[in-house]
Amino acid sequence: MELRxxxxxSTCPVEFAMNMISGKWKLLILYNLMTxxxxxxxxxxxxxxxxxxxxxxxxxxxxxxxELINRTIYAEVPPRVEYSLTDKGKSLTSILLSxxxxxxxxxxx
Amino acid sequence: MELRxxxxxSTCPVEFAMNMISGKWKLLILYNLMTxxxxxxxxxxxxxxxxxxxxxxxxxxxxxxxELINRTIYAEVPPRVEYSLTDKGKSLTSILLSxxxxxxxxxxx
DNA sequence: CAGGATCCGCAAAGATACTG
DNA sequence: CAGTATCTTTGCGGATCCTG
Numbered sequence: 001m002e003l004r005x006x007x008x009x010s011t012c013p014v015e016f017a018m019n020m021i022s023g024k025w026k027l028l029i030l031y032n033l034m035t036x037x038x039x040x041x042x043x044x045x046x047x048x049x050x051x052x053x054x055x056x057x058x059x060x061x062x063x064x065x066x067e068l069i070n071r072t073i074y075a076e077v078p079p080r081v082e083y084s085l086t087d088k089g090k091s092l093t094s095i096l097l098s099x100x101x102x103x104x105x106x107x108x109x
Numbered sequence: 110m111e112l113r114x115x116x117x118x119s120t121c122p123v124e125f126a127m128n129m130i131s132g133k134w135k136l137l138i139l140y141n142l143m144t145x146x147x148x149x150x151x152x153x154x155x156x157x158x159x160x161x162x163x164x165x166x167x168x169x170x171x172x173x174x175x176e177l178i179n180r181t182i183y184a185e186v187p188p189r190v191e192y193s194l195t196d197k198g199k200s201l202t203s204i205l206l207s208x209x210x211x212x213x214x215x216x217x218x
Numbered sequence: 219c220a221g222g223a224t225c226c227g228c229a230a231a232g233a234t235a236c237t238g
Numbered sequence: 239c240a241g242t243a244t245c246t247t248t249g250c251g252g253a254t255c256c257t258g
Contacts (some may be wrong), residue, residue: 004209013212014136014205022131024231027123041240052232057241059231078239079238088215096123098207100113103122106197133251150220164251166221187219188258223256232247238240 017095020066025051025059027096030085033069034093038084068092126204129175134160134168136205139194142178143202147193177201 004013021027025048032039032047039047045056060083063069068089074080113122130136134157141148141156148156154165169192172178177198183189 011216011218013210013216014140014208015212016216017208017212018130018136021127027127031123045240052234053241054233054243055231073240076239077238079241081240091211091215095204095207095211098204099123099126101122102200102204103124103126106200107120107122107125109120154220161252161254162221163223163253167251182220185219186258188221190220219258221257224254226253227251229250230248233245235243235245237242 020068021092021095023059023062025056026063027099029056029059029063029083030068030089030092031096033083033085033089034096038082041081041083044083063089129177130201130204132168132171134165135172136208138165138168138172138192139177139198139201140205142192142194142198143205147191150190150192153192172198 021030028048029044032044041056041060044060045051045053048056051059060069060071064071066088067086070084070086072082072084074082130139137157138153141153150165150169153169154160154162157165160168169178169180173180175197176195179193179195181191181193183191
């Protein structure tokens with residue numbers, strides 16, 4: 001596949017994709033869901049380690065409104081909320097792999 | 110290739126790659142150099158259309174310090190400065206294609 | 219032509235406190 | 239447990255003016 005001309009920025013597929021994954025914690029969230037399938041809110045927060053409660057919530061809401069993740073609420077006490085990838089979210093794996101491959105080849109360890 | 114575990118964020122290849130291309134105009138700059146080879150400063154500014162002189166300079170400096178682009182200065186009057194991709198910069202094409210493919214498949218036109 | 223210097227605005231992220 | 243409400247911070251990008 002070749003690089004296409006970028007007619008207009010508002011319809012640029014590259015920018016469209018970048019907007020989905022731009023966000024300090026988004027790729028880390030997606031990565032965790034890719035490898036583990038389903039993760040609860042607090043478990044996710046533990047794994048991201050330094051993320052604040054507030055910020056994690058926001059990032060999850062954005063991913064959800066972009067239809068990259070599912071949010072499942074269980075009517076229990078204490079409450080349980082589980083996050084998982086949608087098919088659209090799963091399809092981002094190709095981008096993550098592409099980024100990872102490039103990083104592995106060009107990072108000085 | 111499989112997704113690797115993300116041991117530590119400071120050594121995460123995905124984050125390393127993202128840091129290279131995060132910047133409002135960077136992918137657009139790289140795209141222009143990928144398709145045209147060598148471009149002068151003002152020509153680049155015309156193509157990005159709404160970018161300011163100041164901001165374009167900063168983005169170019171960052172790309173240069175990341176060794177993604179070459180900056181060639183010709184000792185002429187008026188001055189001439191040309192930008193082109195390094196091999197490292199050219200290798201980003203795979204990421205751009207990956208982003209573009211995803212965007213084309215998931216954008217509603 | 220291709221910058222540098224200064225100042226400013228804004229959106230994203232963090233800190234902290236409170237809650238069903 | 240999984241949020242929401244406020245407030246503050248910060249850093250990127252923009253606006254403007256000056257120069258070899």
